[in-house]
Amino acid sequence: KRTLLPLLRDEISGFVFPCSLAVQQPELKYMVMELLRCIPILLFLIFVCGLDHFIFSVLSIIPSHSFVQYSYQTSHHMSINVMGTSLMAQLLRSTIGALNASVDTQVETSNLACLPKPRGMTREQYLTTFLPLGTLALLCLAQVYPFRLRRVIASFFFPKREKTRVLFLYNKLLRQRKNFFQLQRRRLAQRAWQPPGLGTSLLRWCRQRCPWLCRCQRRSCTLCGTPGTPWHQVCSAPTCGALYCDRCW
Numbered sequence: 001k002r003t004l005l006p007l008l009r010d011e012i013s014g015f016v017f018p019c020s021l022a023v024q025q026p027e028l029k030y031m032v033m034e035l036l037r038c039i040p041i042l043l044f045l046i047f048v049c050g051l052d053h054f055i056f057s058v059l060s061i062i063p064s065h066s067f068v069q070y071s072y073q074t075s076h077h078m079s080i081n082v083m084g085t086s087l088m089a090q091l092l093r094s095t096i097g098a099l100n101a102s103v104d105t106q107v108e109t110s111n112l113a114c115l116p117k118p119r120g121m122t123r124e125q126y127l128t129t130f131l132p133l134g135t136l137a138l139l140c141l142a143q144v145y146p147f148r149l150r151r152v153i154a155s156f157f158f159p160k161r162e163k164t165r166v167l168f169l170y171n172k173l174l175r176q177r178k179n180f181f182q183l184q185r186r187r188l189a190q191r192a193w194q195p196p197g198l199g200t201s202l203l204r205w206c207r208q209r210c211p212w213l214c215r216c217q218r219r220s221c222t223l224c225g226t227p228g229t230p231w232h233q234v235c236s237a238p239t240c241g242a243l244y245c246d247r248c249w
Contacts (some may be wrong), residue, residue, distance in 0.1 A: 004173050010180065011173065018148045027144040034140040041133055049129065052121060059118035069110040076103040181248070184223045188242075223248040 007015070013025045023031060078101045082092045121129075155162035220227050222242040233249040235242040 002174060004170065004177070008177070008180070011177070016148060018152075023141075023144055027147070031140060031144055034143070035137060038133060038137055038140065041136075045130060045133060049121075049126065056118050056120045059116045060120075063115045063117070066115060067110065067112065070108070072105070072107040072109075074103075074105045076101065076105075078102070181223070184248075188222065221245040221248055 016024050016026050078099060080096050080100060082089050082096065151162075221232065221244055223244060233244050233246065235244070
């Protein structure tokens with residue numbers, strides 16, 4: 001039976017390890033998609049709050065520049081004097097004398113009752129407005145951990161289906177690893193036929209002149225990129241010197 005463990009570095013990025021607290025690459029895509037769905041709501045809230053602040057600013061300017069106060073004062077005095085002692089004079093004094101009047105009028109009014117009295121939103125109200133969106137964003141970040149339990153729950157209720165899934169995953173990984181090594185071999189062959197670049201020539205020169213510098217330098221596997229360890233194998237070709245891990249070797 002061919003074994004798959006330990007996984008290669010490129011294979012690890014395609015799996016989700018339930019015991020890891022970090023958000024892993026397969027989960028990162030879904031988490032980013034959920035966060036992107038929150039952006040339209042965030043933009044809408046920012047637009048609404050900005051529009052509210054703009055309207056509040058306009059309504060605050062109106063009372064200070066549109067306040068008008070009226071002051072109206074008038075005085076009306078009317079006095080008719082009828083002289084004489086005759087009967088006609090007495091009759092006129094009794095009738096026309098009722099028209100005598102004295103009126104003083106003073107009126108002060110303003111348009112204060114018609115002016116708007118805006119009230120701006122407080123920090124607590126702004127915080128209450130954005131708090132549900134912040135909670136939604138936190139749930140998008142934390143949803144990756146409950147989602148890891150889906151496979152465990154499914155395997156508990158459907159053990160035969162879980163066995164089929166594990167077998168399918170095992171065969172899929174075998175095919176992917178075989179294709180991966182074939183692809184990497186073709187890449188190495190193409191790289192070998194290409195003339196060495198300036199960086200490669202300089203590195204070879206440093207290895208020839210300063211062997212102690214190469215021992216301090218931490219190299220990695222040419223195929224899978226795993227960092228070099230004491231158990232790595234070096235190609236036996238004198239003109240190659242490529243480093244491989246045990247699995248790739």
